[in-house]
Amino acid sequence: MKHINFFFDCGITMQSEDMELINIYLQKDTLKSVLTDLGNEEIIHFTNLNKKISNEDLLFNKQIMYVEKYKSRLLFMMDELEKLEIEVGDQNVKEMEIERVYMELEKKYNIFMELNEIKKETKANMELLSEIHKILEETEAFLGVNSNAELETIEKNNMKNIKLHVKFIPGIIDREKAMMLNKVLIGAMRRNVIINSKEVTVNGKEKIFFIIFTHGESSLYRAKEICLSLGARIIDPLDKRFNKDEKSLLSISSLISQLEVVQKNNISAIKNEAIAISNKIYTYKYFIEREIKLYKTMNFLKISSGESVVGEAWIRKSQLNELDKIINFIGKSHGRIAYEIVSHRDLTPPTFIKTNAITQSFQDMTDIFGVPSYKEYNAATFSIFTFPFLYASMFGDVGHGLILTLIGIFLIYRYNAMKGKQEILDMLLNGRYMMLFAGLYSIYFGFLYSECISTPLSLFPSQYSESGSKYIRKGGYIYPFGIDPVWHHSKEGSDFSNNLKMKLSVVIGFFHMSLGLVIAFMNSSYKNNKSKMLFQDLPKLLSFYSVIGYMIFLIFFKYVTAIDQSIMSIVVSMFTPPFKVEEPIYPGQIIIQRIIVAVFLISVISFHISQPIYLIIQGAKDSLDLFLHYVIEGIEFAIGLISHISSYLRIWAVSLAHYQLGNILFSYLIDVSWMYYIVTVPLWALFTFFLIMALEGVSTALHAMRLNWIEFNSKFYEGEGYSFRPLQFNDEESDDEE
Missing domain, CATH: 3.30.70.2750 (Alpha-Beta Plaits)
Incomplete structure (x- = not known):
């Protein structure tokens, strides 16, 4: 367990990649050229060695401000292209010297400004003459005489x-x-x-x-x-x-017409100039942003009074061989350059999680909560399975799940054609695999609930036979999978379904939270933090299983044995006087429950005092603060045992609301005379798509996201890392040190 890092064929990564810290030695006269070559390779994440120096005192701050001036001109011209609704022509970056970029940007910016100024003045003159013309016209009409x-x-x-x-x-x-x-x-x-x-x-x-x-x-x-x-x-x-005679009015009208021609020609000139710029805008953008990133990176480096420059950078361990080849190539092209691997014991390396089209959206969802700390187990890996599973447990319906699956498949198939059209559409495209997995899981839960378009689904013969107003159970036959659809038609069906889904939601919550506690053990084991395993993780696990685990055992036991006692009353009586069992449901119940209570109390007390005592023995100061910290953390965990498991009841509530809403739509719009179908069927399809698939689908996703973020991640996830961002020129993200 010292070095666990699983890679599945689908690109799932359990932990971030190993990092190495290097010192890289450069020459001042070739610094910019070398950094350009390193940036093109996209493998080195530079750290800031000048954090204590203010921005105004940084060596290359003036150069950055100079380039920012041209960036503002570039943004102005990009805004003009957007206003004129001119699409960018050639999106390929052409090789160009930066000085030429500056020169062309300045020239085209001045042309744009001049044409816009002429356009503005012409428009103002046209408005002035139009208003004067209207004043004269209305004055003549009002007076009826020459003025x-x-x-x-x-x-x-x-x-x-x-x-x-x-x-x-x-x-x-x-x-x-x-x-x-x-x-x-x-x-x-x-x-x-x-x-x-x-x-x-x-x-x-x-x-x-x-x-x-x-x-x-x-x-x-x-x-x-x-x-x-x-x-x-x-x-x-x-x-x-x-003068308001006819000749004067005609003269002004003639001037307005001439200005309209001038304005039309001016707009045409602006558009032609914009079209010419559109073919180079990506090239300008690339080189301007590259220049800014280069100077910002140069501000990270230590530059001595001589010719030597020292940089500190992170690199993925798997790319060290590639770095050797790059260094040799750069050395032949630009002169001396070298690096050495140094210890990073006191520094926290950046986090790099390898993703692909399938896992990227799940990783993004996790990173919003917090970037994984270096080498901790990646919560996104588990979210690939738990998020769609939790979603489907609330959205479970064969018909609705099939629609969601088809939407996901369509977005996957049309991804390249639809990408970049609209911001909202891009958000849907980024979650295309989430929708696919959620749809597939929803189909599974739909079969489990025996629901299709919020109506009972009969896949197998019922285990009950109808006899008048009663249903009689058939001997020796059990419904193979899911809920027997006859329950949906019975008077007790609603109570049965509610009870089942309520218990199921608690069981799902138990296994979900158990996984989080087990991962906390795995994190401590990987870091060889035995004190945390023994004094924090183990007491948490024991207290969780002694209360919630026993409650889950009672749920299964009740369904197997068909006892008629309330599970909550059994659990509550364990922790309240006189600590007796009135009607035992299994032999030795009182002894087992007293052992469970003892384990719970010992675990809670141990969690409060064992870790601070251990840290004090190890030489930690501020013992009072330590005790207060762990007492508060222990109280939070104890309260969280109940509040977090209760939070999973939202699975039951949302699932019930989903079924009821769909059933109402079906009853009022489909389960009517076929003569009304020409009106009701389109309405049913419209309401199903917008109310259930869109609105309720988003709401369900938020509930599933919350269960992953709070109830699950809080058990193990630190999320205090920062992303590995190598120097590169093909993205728009800042290279500033986190």
Whole structure:
């Protein structure tokens, strides 16, 4: 058990790969070229030797900032391509010098900025002329005469004609500001103002045209200032450029048409430039990101005042021979380079778990909870089996499982064609094997529950024969597999199914948690941590089996012997006075139960005090803190015995809800007259897909994930590691040290 590392044909890895720490010696003048070659091989994970130095003082920080400037230009152009809905042309990276990348990026960025500025100015001029045209058009329509600064007569509120020298201001304002303009003008001008307005559409936007009448130059000036302060567009009626005759309107319309042609040509030029850039965007992106990663890695290294450079890096032990070949090749190309293997006793190596298309999604699910610590048993390996099993125990149905299986097969088959289309679709594609396994397990549990599309499934002859209103059991015959479908039709069927699924969920929880406790033993054994095995893992295992294990024994015993006592009352009476057994269900029950209680108490007490005492004997300080830590941990575990096993009752609850929902849909939409099928069958299919397969399917997955993360992982999983991230240029992840 000193070195357990299983590799199955399907790529399942029980533990992370062995790592070696190396010191690598480089030359300053060829540093960048050597790192480029090492990055192309993707085998070395550099550690940061300059953690104590602030970012501002790092040697290559200025170079990183310089490259970041071009990266921002690149991101700007990528955003422009997305806005213009232009797909990236050539996705192959072409060899190019970094200086040429900088030059081309700068040139194309300046062209883009210039064209966008012209586009922006042209659009602003078009909007200005369109608004002026609309103001003149509406003013002429309102007045019905060629404009004069003096309006002879205004009739308002059925008053008599009063001859005045009246000034007016026409304009346009945003719809949401029109009411504010009206209030401010009336309040500021002391009612020495008349405002007429109407809704208009300019440049596809809802606006308000207004014309303000007032008396006196000072009032006219004040009205203009108020309009401008609220962002209104106004014109001066005395300005000869804005005479409202037909010739003036046609002139403005002609200018607008000319600007539209200019704008169209400008947009076409931008699009052509974007298409040209799209063919090189991946090349630019690759070299810019490569340059940033190179400088960040160079900041990890120790550079002396001379020519020598020292780096510290992790490498997979299995790739040491490959590293030798790479070092020899680089030495011939770039000069002296060497490495040596050093001890890593005081350092924690990174975690590298080899995955494939099948195991990757399960590993990702585990890494969200926490990356496995170095060489601890990988929780994802067990999740490949436990996650779909737990899912299926709640979603068990032959029909629904078959649908889920077919969806998984379809996503596997169409993976390459559908990948990268949409973010949500990519999430489904990443979980395609999860769906396949969950579907297959669901079919199995569907046969076990004898349910298909939430209706009873009859595979074999029933072991009961109907006699009037009763069912009589046939002698010498037992239903071969699953629940006899006759139970679904009986009055007691619901109680029987609930009772069975409730007990089954507790049994599943027992074996699931037992596996976690056994793996904790395996982790301690691999690390040769005998004190943890003896003083922590063993007491946990004994206390778990003495309470939960005995309860599971009683469940099986009750089903075999058909006793009529409550299992919970038996378990509770074990730990409560007077500790007696009123009606023994097997010989020697009282003695066995007292032994179980004694084992439980000794285990709990041992867990609380044995490990801190051992650590104090070994020279550990802060004895009070140690005792408090293990007392709290012991209390948490004792409470968790009940709360965690109770959490598995969600299997029963979700399974029951799944059956009831499907049964209701079937009863109301399928189990009706065939004349309604043209309406009910499509509705049933729609509700089945969205309510059961989608919504309830996601809910069930979350429940199964929680049981794996909390109830299972908490028994053994540290999850305090960090991922092995070799220097490479084909991904978008940061190379920063975790």
